Amino acid sequence: MTEAVTRPTLEAVAARAGVSRATVSRVVNGGDGVRERLVERVRQAVDELGYVPNQAARSLVTRRHDAVAVVIAEPETRVFADPFFALQLRGISKELTAHDSQLVLLLTEGRDDHARVGRYLAGGHVDGALVFSLHLDDALPGLIRHAGVPTVFGGRPGWSDGTHRAVYVDSDNRGGARTAVRHLVGLGRTRIAHITGALDQTSAVDRLDGFRDVMADADPRLIVEGDFSPAGGERAMRELLDRCPDLDGVFAANDITAAGALRVLRERGRRVPDDVAVIGFDDMLPVAEQTDPPLTTIRQDIEEMGRLMARLLLRRLDRRNADGEGEQAPDAGDDTAGVVLPTTLVRRASA
């Protein structure tokens, strides 16, 4: 076994390699402009002495990189197409910047890339992770647990076995859905349809549950699965009109789904809200104001969700670094909590 040794210095490496301090510094920082022969000599000296560059050494001691990863379990095309993510990132960015912590957004083309994300998280490049838009069969939660970085989730994760503790921030999806459907009922609508979100996400499942809370005996043909996208909303609305031409209300799982549904209703000559009242979820601007007619919807504060996720994570990191106040043992169970933000009805013209 190795005995305790003084940590070797940059000077020691320079002396052994027979080069200047600057050259060693350039080589170990991955910099350009050093001849390969010298690079080799420096690397050999580094290996022989077991030298750890300053930054890595410092991180090893303080365990702080002042950087937080954000992982969105969606392809980058969707991250940039759906304004939901930009809003959530806005909240995160403001909060991290206020604490001089770097936002490190790990983009992927799809779930095939999640293993690589897991490797990056495990590689000691960030202090923690903010993860959102999980799908039930995503490997990400397991990869993140394995990486061992403190994590806060956006949206309640859908662990099926109930054994995984998680800190998460969510909106009151079920309560908001109930408010939406009750609003349609209050307008005298009786044939109320629901276009769901992607049902492998807990937010979509919760909103469907809220719909069912109010419409316990709804005709099952009035529920069609969407995917939180405008195209999904169009497709679902066509199917609903074919199945149930007499429907008089639609609760769409989010605003961009509602925007797609409104286009199809107009195409088919239905007046909104006279023939069919439509309500969305999100209060995503400018979308909800620019639909024709402007969209009545359930507001959730997406930017605040992002801000709160970042705040909870930073607080957890601070607690861990505070003197005498260490990380709790795994069974302490004090941070299993989800924070659930309220939702409110925003009335415009569509319902």
Next chain:
Amino acid sequence: MTEAVTRPTLEAVAARAGVSRATVSRVVNGGDGVRERLVERVRQAVDELGYVPNQAARSLVTRRHDAVAVVIAEPETRVFADPFFALQLRGISKELTAHDSQLVLLLTEGRDDHARVGRYLAGGHVDGALVFSLHLDDALPGLIRHAGVPTVFGGRPGWSDGTHRAVYVDSDNRGGARTAVRHLVGLGRTRIAHITGALDQTSAVDRLDGFRDVMADADPRLIVEGDFSPAGGERAMRELLDRCPDLDGVFAANDITAAGALRVLRERGRRVPDDVAVIGFDDMLPVAEQTDPPLTTIRQDIEEMGRLMARLLLRRLDRRNADGEGEQAPDAGDDTAGVVLPTTLVRRASA
């Protein structure tokens, strides 16, 4: 000076701290769920032995993290509001993913945060960086040079002293601008205005130069500075109409600027293209197809620019890691080159 030592193992740390390998692993990987007392013991053993965690040790030897940073010198609000960046990132993401390299997007609130980005780049978390949308007075280029990571720029950097070598990918901004203005001239327009981009960016300066190449004796009141945004386009168009009510053609520095200009022309009752012909730059979809009337523009392949930036960087990293083919000395000067992609005229209805 320290003598050569065997690099201490995880086992050695575990033995010295009197804990299991798993506990050491969890502590050095920044993981949760270890009692503070044990964390302290492990940290002490790590310090005493000068232990380097595997990942860091491996990176130190191979100097590969299989991760590339992307830095956009704009606030995150702009990154998500301007589709230009999403397109460039799309090209980058496809290319990096094809090479199993993680895209690490470093977002900021503004240039006050660039020092922190520089620290992250210097911290040994990525193999290289792709940097775009630089402004003349940005500190980023200096910070990046200091960080010493191989870098490819999107858009020709505007070094004033000409001494800094840089690899960059750009479009033929000047040639494209000439094509745009010649097209307006070919339509018989004689009072042709130019709404510039942000003139602290080389792309805007090059497009202005292209405008001047064709309109050498243009009335200076026909040139108004914009900022590549729709609001900037609206403001500039109002100013132009106030100054020169007889103008009959507008070359806008990009499509979203042109979209703003079109809104103001409609407001003021000018018919496009009958009264005023308008041409943009980018061929940004769906923007250019959805303006009223659809926009004639100069096409640049933004996604391909991103792909090419990533490809050039990965090639450079491969070259550096290839056996017997090391990084060149700083004065070798073989990679000063910029790659300039061609632009083409796309005719729609506005000119």
